[in-house]
Amino acid sequence: MKSKSVDFNYADFETVKNIALTLPGTEESISHEGTPSVKVRGKLMCRLHDGGEFIPIRLGFEIRDKYLDSHPEIFHLPDHFKDYPYICMWLHNYDRKLLEEILELSWRGLATKKQIMEFEENKKQNR
Template sequence: MSPQLSSWPLISCKYTAYTHGARRRIRNRTMSMHTGWEDLKRLALSLDLPGVTEATSWGQPCLKAHGKLWVWWSPHEDAPVFKVSREMRGVLVETAPETFYFTDHYRDYPLVLMRPDHIDATWARDNLLAVWRAQAPNAS
């Protein structure tokens, strides 16, 4: 666990999801009940991945990986937005509706929102790494 997260109270959370093509049960812990953009940004930046920059999108702070949106906080939903496949989003929303959801605004995009009081640090870290890899330029 990164030093930034060590002082946060942790709460049990479990759900089933497809990850990297395999179905597995995930038992993780969630971040503080008061997680916000700064906490999520600190988690993402603690991964220390090359090509990650702080930016703005539609006037709101976000993080980009390799010049593409990577993760951001929806001001309208007051919740983090993560990139996932539509298939993964369906599984997450169906198996853990207390944690994952989407609104009409995000319906046509491969994105999922996570309720701030149920942010799962391990899932977020795994998702951020997978999206970062997918957005990385091909090595020549």
């Protein structure tokens, strides 16, 4: 049995991780094949793919399809991910503002109603 090649650089996940960790209740973790990830309430929010080329980000199917259509140069969907609520972002071809938007949407799908309410209050106060 041939083992799968794991080829990634932890530094490639730094920006994504740092943005994700600004959201309430997020925590740094280790996921599949020892890749760095961020979780919310123990559920995977995003991680560096073990191939090192992209970052799967948890996102509801309807929202995912909208971003796949509007930003095909940034997001894609490998066959393995089609049945799961994830979108895959190419590693070196993304816009930081768009990344922040996607990560917040991902977080909202995993956070509690209370966490979302407190987050909204904080946003209002910091405007």
